[in-house]
Amino acid sequence: MNDILNISAYKFVPLPDATELRTQLQALTLDLGLKGTILLAEEGINLFLAAPAEAVRALVAHLHADARFADIVPKESWSAQQPFRKMLVKVKPEIIRMNHPTIRPAEGRAPAVPAATVKRWLDQGHDDEGRPVVTLDTRNDFEVDQGTFDNAIDWRISKFSEFPQAVLDHRAELAGKTVVSFCTGGIRCEKAAIFMQEAGLDHVYQLEGGILKYFEETGGAHYHGNCFVFDERRGVDADLSALKR
Known part of the structure; x- marks a missing residue:
């Protein structure tokens, strides 16, 4: 039975508080039992998460409460098993590395x-x-x-x-x-x-x-x-x- 909801989403938006967001999202994802990866950088957010639907949708609702993420619409797919081994929330220089900082x-x-x-x-x-x-x-x-x-x-x-x-x-x-x-x-x-x-x-x-x-x-x-x-x-x-x- 495919009862694990997988989502992926990103948004390029200034996040000067990326470090504070990491602490907040780390606690929330662990509390909800999510697994996957959230990348944060000054340029935005990129995430890949999986869990039973109720937990995933709770995390998305939390993001939508932040005006910067209100228009994020994750792409969804379903699987029978959890595809991730652990939960990671990281702050990095770029959410997708290109090494061209003028591309914003x-x-x-x-x-x-x-x-x-x-x-x-x-x-x-x-x-x-x-x-x-x-x-x-x-x-x-x-x-x-x-x-x-x-x-x-x-x-x-x-x-x-x-x-x-x-x-x-x-x-x-x-x-x-x-x-x-x-x-x-x-x-x-x-x-x-x-x-x-x-x-x-x-x-x-x-x-x-x-x-x-x-x-x-x-x-x-x-x-x-x-x-x-x-x-x-x-x-x-x-x-x-x-x-x-």
């Missing part, structure tokens, strides 16, 4: 495109202006190997901090095309799309909600394989269920 999504994100529009563009082979569409996988090579969009661009990076140099090395190949960047849940593309814009690419979008939202809204059309996730499930199918072992 909280000050204005790059354009996002919903899953249904991406599917339609891929169905027809071009965007609504007739421009060729390419999908760009911003994830690490081992994640891509488990599954990705058909004909996606994959630069075989081993960590996200390599992405900026890869953009500069391959920028000419993307010129004149509509580039849809994507990742698991959207957080990497918040920075990736901004960097590509600043590198001079004119038609760059991020897939809203990442692969997980795309699975939820389209059933995985134009995607082959599974989506790697950083917990003991190791991956989910297009129906957002854990892989069978």
Whole structure:
């Protein structure tokens, strides 16, 4: 019986009180019996949590009571077993490491495109202006190997901090095309799309909600394989269920 609720969410928002938040959330998550990871930084919050639904929803309600997190809408999936071994709440320099401190999504994100529009563009082979569409996988090579969009661009990076140099090395190949960047849940593309814009690419979008939202809204059309996730499930199918072992 799939009675463990798994959620993932993030938000880029200034958190000068990240250290105080860590203490508060550490106590609350332990009290609720949650397991997973919450990352806090001056730039925002990133979380992956799992527990029976009542406990998870209590944590989300607590976050929503803070005006800075009121609009967070977690992505949900279900599993028969707890996919995390422990609960960690950490303060880090970045919630997703890129090593480019001037890239600050909280000050204005790059354009996002919903899953249904991406599917339609891929169905027809071009965007609504007739421009060729390419999908760009911003994830690490081992994640891509488990599954990705058909004909996606994959630069075989081993960590996200390599992405900026890869953009500069391959920028000419993307010129004149509509580039849809994507990742698991959207957080990497918040920075990736901004960097590509600043590198001079004119038609760059991020897939809203990442692969997980795309699975939820389209059933995985134009995607082959599974989506790697950083917990003991190791991956989910297009129906957002854990892989069978």
